[in-house]
Amino acid sequence: MDMEFTVEDLAFRDEVRAFIAENYPQELRGKQDEGDELGKEDFLAWHRILHKKGWVAPAWPVEYGGTGWSPTQRYIWSEETARADCIRLMPFGLSMVGPVIYTFGTPEQKAKFLPRILSGEDWWCQGYSEPGSGSDLASLRTKAVRDGDHYVVNGQKTWTTMAQHADWGFFLVRTDSDAKQQEGISFLLVDMKTPGITVRPIITLGGEHEVNEVWLEDVRVPVENRVYEENKGWTCAKFLLAHERTGIAGVAASKRGIERIKDIARSEQDGDRPLLANPFFKRKVAELQTDLTALEFTELRSLAGEAAGRGPGPESSLLKIKGSEIQQRITELALEAVGHYGAPYFRGFGEGDNEHPIGPDYAHRTAPSYFNMRKTTIYGGSNEIQHNIIAKMVLGL
């Protein structure tokens, strides 16, 4: 057993650090520092730089454009990007549909879609949940009926993140209504410009437009855009959910979040001392940081298992549960730290107020992000469902 980085690892870390320092877009950094909202182009700016360098998809096999890094190197990469506060790339292409396509797709699908995912040319969204099918995803009702070389798709999807920007979407649809629920589902790649698709915004509690409803009315999808066999889409979905869960631990980002709380609590005064010296507050930060260490080491053990050839299994539910709880506690503590200045709603400051914001800069997004992050224990398979998975698959109950 050994937890030290090798000389090669350390050299790699220095290389990554130098690359980020030299190449991270200044304009993007400025926007992040100002707390500005980030748009599609902001995400793509960093995406394109990484693509040019060949580092945009560290987890992919080399033959499809991956980096060939060891799990340790991938860990260093996520550490360093979080340490430097780089934005997280959109996961829908790189972490979700990409791995499904290179695992289950046809040679044509791989040739067509993978390069454009890597380059950022296609922006992807995920058509999974439906109004009546959340935790019980397999009950989904969006229907695809075969008509010659096409499927005709009708139904409604919801919680579709960033669909407003999407060029393509991957959709779970029902192709056999008579089979057992999981056995009648197919996995389709849908051009979002196809006639019959309507995207409607859902505004969430902090005022953000992240998620959407997607309505499909007689949408014609070529059969060649089905991934894997007809009625075997659930296999792809399960594979993808396991993949989604490993990233969902969010360890590196949470580390950065805890440092940010410390920064806030050093600035905030609590009588004659900084808030960080308040024993109650300090203890909460200590507990949070300790829980994060436990999560991080659990993830490392899981990564090491993956390196030894064991893919992400049901234990990734543990990473999702603990990771999402920690992400929420970070926003909770940040809101607590800013005291009265959690109340002003920054979207309502009005014209021309940007020069002299209300309260300290770091306070502006604390409440909206606390509200927003309630999603983490709900999405990607709610934490209740994750508990069920562990109970069933790990404990055999």
Place this chain on the structure above:
Amino acid sequence: MDFTYNETQGMIRDTLARFLADTYDFDTRQKMIATDAGRDPGIWNALANELGLLGAAFDEEHGGLGGGALENALLMEEFGKVIAIEPYLQTVVIGGGALKAVGGAQAAAHIPGIISGETIIAFAYAEPQGRYDLANIRTTAKADGSGYILNGHKGVVYCAPWATHLLVTARTGGSTRERNGVELFLIDANLPGITRRDYPTVDGNRASEVYFENVAIPGDALLAGGMDLIDRVVDEATVAVCAEATGVMAKLHEGTLDYSKQRQQFGQPIARFQVLQHRMVDMFMEVEQAKSMTTYATLHLDKPAHERMAAVSQCKAKVSRGAKFVGQNAIQTHGGIGITQELAIGHYFKRATLIEGQFGSADYHYDRFERLVIDEAA
């Protein structure tokens, strides 16, 4: 021992509840918030003049119905049930509470205007550096002839955009954080030298940063009593916010129960799942305990300061924790729909979240309780 409301109190509560049921459904509330003013002044006017409720907590000699803290609590609970954005807490509980405490000519001069709905008071007490410490004050009130000159900056002053008057804490002497020298002033909100930056708050209210620059105020603006008076007024306000919280929490719980019975997953209502049943039972227990603590603290408001403060801190600490638990679990049980703007539940959660910190977080109040009670016994 009797913990029931008397007949008059019951009538007052029912009157408000009926009125709010007719005028304050969720969609109407959202429309009010979206207007430039951020409220419908007609509601306040109706509360004052059609229903006569703004006098419920005032003495008869000032034109009130003779009630007090209990009336404030039961009205605040009803306001909480509809997440009302009315300035009752600031105007009646806080402004009215300070005036009742000082009595005399000042009470006689201002209380009738509160009861008639013409006077709206905002409480300018918090300062950017001060957190929840009421004596951590840099705003100065310097004696000048028969009056004072105010200078300073007050932060996140709820209802200030609507206020006719400001109730301001300021320092006539002493250094920042010293209790001595802090006084309470009730002043006209539109005096020369007062500027505001108005903004919405995340819970749907309106607030302002208020700046005082050489504002000349008359001598009779001083509500004498110093920090002892301020402590008392804020304790009354804290309990009133806890009463509001019981309304908010009850609705969060009720909304969650209803939703869990309707929402079908895996071929049955999610209310059938034991893990959710137990969660909703835990929420229920928090709601009940919040009600108990609010009643406990309300009945301690007239006790000596030490006892009163200990009770209020226990109440607020418990309610803050409970509001968080109930709010978070209401959202979690709703799933995705809970974090959208569309459903009322998320807006109750937002109000519950800000109540957690209002007039002191759980940490602040546990600390105050420890200093008052535990340290003494150590």
